[in-house]
Amino acid sequence: MINLKSRLLNATLAITAAIPLATAGLFTSTGSAQAAALNGGFNYGSAGFPATTVTVSKTSLKFDPSPGLASLSLRSGDFTAFNAASIFNVTTNPLAAGSLFLDLGVFATPGTLTDGANTFRLTAFNTPTFSIQSAGTNIRVNYLGFFDDGAGNKTNAEGYITFVTQDTDAEGTYNSGKTFDATFTGLAVSTVPEPAALLGLGAVGAVMAMSRRRKSFAQ
Secondary structure, three states: OHHHHHHHHHHHHHHHHHHHHHHHHHHHHOOOOOOOOOOEEEEEEOOOOOOOEEEEOOOEEEEEOOOEEEEEEEEEEHHHHOOEEEEOOEEOOOOOOOEEEEEEEOOOOOOOOOOOOOEEEEEEEOOOEEEEEOOEEEEEEEEEEEEEOOOOOEEEEEEEEEEEEOOOOHHHHHHOOOOEEEEEEEEEEEEOOOHHHHHHHHHHHHHHHHHHHHHHHHO
């Protein structure tokens, strides 16, 4: 009898412990009305475009040419439909949420990419990190944002952009409020899991835990 009570208590505790996992996903998804517009990701690639340079400061990234061009590589999901993107100047401090950063398209002739559809827009832009090399400094900036298909559908995304400069004290230059010139070397962007997907994972975890305990109890 004592052993039976112990098994019953363990099963009850297992079910109770599994519930918060699913509940957490439920609360996370509350207030999310985003539809899945574009899903997947891509990296920057090289396809013979003219080099894009950038003037970096605490308040902005200014590209030359403007907008610059980036070819896309390692494309996955919906992004296999695009081969390039226009990259736009952005005021980083203060950052206006929803600032246009990338306009995706198929590169054929100059100017065909900037149509306002299938864009990536910024919601957060982190402070750059600096890595000193023998010939200069590598710079990386992480960011958050969302893809917009132009029809009102949005998908959360995150990524980073990288530059290289011959300024061996680029971090000091940046912190002093001055500008320095760098070469745009790459970017990566990928969509992030929707809260509904997290809810699904939580529910599956709860069911699996309950199933294991039921089998144990039956034995």
